[in-house]
Amino acid sequence: MRELSEHLMDLVQNSRRAGARLIEISVRALVETDQLVLQVKDDGSGIGPELLERVTDPYATTRTTRPVGLGLPLLKELCELTGGSLSIRSLPQEGTTVEAALGLNHIDRLPLGDIGSTLSLLVLADPDQDYRLVLDSPRGRLDLATADIRSQLQDVPLREPSVLDWLTGYVYEQQEIIFGGVLHEITSRTGSHS
Amino acid sequence: MKSLAELEAIRDKARENLSARQSGGRKIVVGMATCGIAAGARPVMNALVEELRVRGIHDVNVTMTGCIGVCRLEPIIEVIEENGDKVTYVKMDPLKAKRVVAEHIVNGRICSDLTIGAAEPKAKA
Numbered sequence: 001m002r003e004l005s006e007h008l009m010d011l012v013q014n015s016r017r018a019g020a021r022l023i024e025i026s027v028r029a030l031v032e033t034d035q036l037v038l039q040v041k042d043d044g045s046g047i048g049p050e051l052l053e054r055v056t057d058p059y060a061t062t063r064t065t066r067p068v069g070l071g072l073p074l075l076k077e078l079c080e081l082t083g084g085s086l087s088i089r090s091l092p093q094e095g096t097t098v099e100a101a102l103g104l105n106h107i108d109r110l111p112l113g114d115i116g117s118t119l120s121l122l123v124l125a126d127p128d129q130d131y132r133l134v135l136d137s138p139r140g141r142l143d144l145a146t147a148d149i150r151s152q153l154q155d156v157p158l159r160e161p162s163v164l165d166w167l168t169g170y171v172y173e174q175q176e177i178i179f180g181g182v183l184h185e186i187t188s189r190t191g192s193h194s
Numbered sequence: 195m196k197s198l199a200e201l202e203a204i205r206d207k208a209r210e211n212l213s214a215r216q217s218g219g220r221k222i223v224v225g226m227a228t229c230g231i232a233a234g235a236r237p238v239m240n241a242l243v244e245e246l247r248v249r250g251i252h253d254v255n256v257t258m259t260g261c262i263g264v265c266r267l268e269p270i271i272e273v274i275e276e277n278g279d280k281v282t283y284v285k286m287d288p289l290k291a292k293r294v295v296a297e298h299i300v301n302g303r304i305c306s307d308l309t310i311g312a313a314e315p316k317a318k319a
Contacts, residue, residue, distance in 0.1 A: 006231050013226060013260065071228040121239050125226075125258040152201045156208045161247050166204055170196040 001074065003113025004038060004102075010071045011040040011098050012122060017062075018044025018096065022130045025119075027112065029104060029137035029179060035084065036104045036112075041097040047090040055088060075100055082106035112179060116171030120164045127159040133171065135178045142174040219276030220254045220299070225268055227261035233268035234287065241288035242271070245295040254299060267313055273298055282310040 001007050008025055015023045020042035028037045047055060054060045056076045061069030075098075076086040082103035090096040102109045119133055123146060135142040149167070150158055157163075224230070224239045242256050262270050267284035273294065274280045281304055283294055290308055297303045306312060 001232050006236060009226065009236060010228050010231050013258075017260065069228070070232075074228070074232075117240055118236065121236065121243070121258070124243065124256060148198075149201065152198070153205050156205045156212065160204075160208045161243075161252075162204050162208050163201070164243075166196060166200060170198075173196055 005113035015042035020044035024132040026134035038100040043095040046092040116168040120168040140178045225270040226258035229265035235269040241291040
């Protein structure tokens with residue numbers, strides 16, 4: 001993975017497969033403790049205690065196409081490389097919360113990347129799925145729910161190209177305002193909308 | 195600066211064109227599991243969406259799926275026709291994705307050199 005937003009995309013895929021109705025994504029910069037905390041919380045089917053115990057083992061997976069699952073192990077490795085940690089809380093039938101704490105100013109922390117297009121593509125792929133996105137730093141806060149956008153749009157579908165364009169651009173701008181100064185390299189390393 | 199208030203204008207404008215849009219049966223599926231994402235599936239999906247938009251094609255659904263099973267050939271996309279016929283393209287990048295839209299989606303010519311059959315003649319698609 002080249003960007004943290006790609007890890008977020010990966011975590012969200014797990015939540016989608018768990019049949020979540022609402023998937024909450026948050027990115028918080030805690031400047032005082034020098035941490036960048038990514039969290040994906042869902043109300044999906046949850047993980048049983050037995051799988052939960054070995055869920056960051058690369059050879060633990062629910063997929064049937066091949067016997068390895070690298071999403072969580074890769075993220076765990078990245079967290080630990082930057083002096084942070086990965087924690088997973090889950091209860092069957094209630095949902096799962098994955099929290100990745102990374103060293104905010106650690107040299108090996110990947111840039112945040114393009115969260116706007118990540119969210120837009122997720123909405124495009126499944127417009128009925130509900131998301132909430134929270135971006136937070138001492139510079140500002142964004143709290144965006146697709147349910148609110150949907151009600152504002154009335155009969156116009158969320159996957160309408162002009163709406164997705166707006167969503168990508170809006171999140172991009174907010175990300176720059178909220179993280180541009182605190183996480184300076186994030187915007188300068190992201191480059192184009194890709 | 196963009197704001198939520200803008201959505202109202204976007205909604206009203208979009209409404210004018212809604213009736214002209216019909217969702218067709220064709221779709222493009224992008225492999226978006228760990229393997230796909232790590233290999234660059236997101237920029238590929240972005241390029242597909244962008245190229246379809248630029249060309250004014252509204253009847254092709256672009257969506258995501260999990261691991262297709264041939265991780266070494268990611269990013270992988272599948273073009274699925276209304277009748278269920280499927281073409282699997284492998285080792286995609288944004289430029290190849292745009293080519294698939296131009297040649298396959300618009301002109302109906304399969305990009306044979308980008309298919310899984312060309313990448314691995316013995317592999318089953």
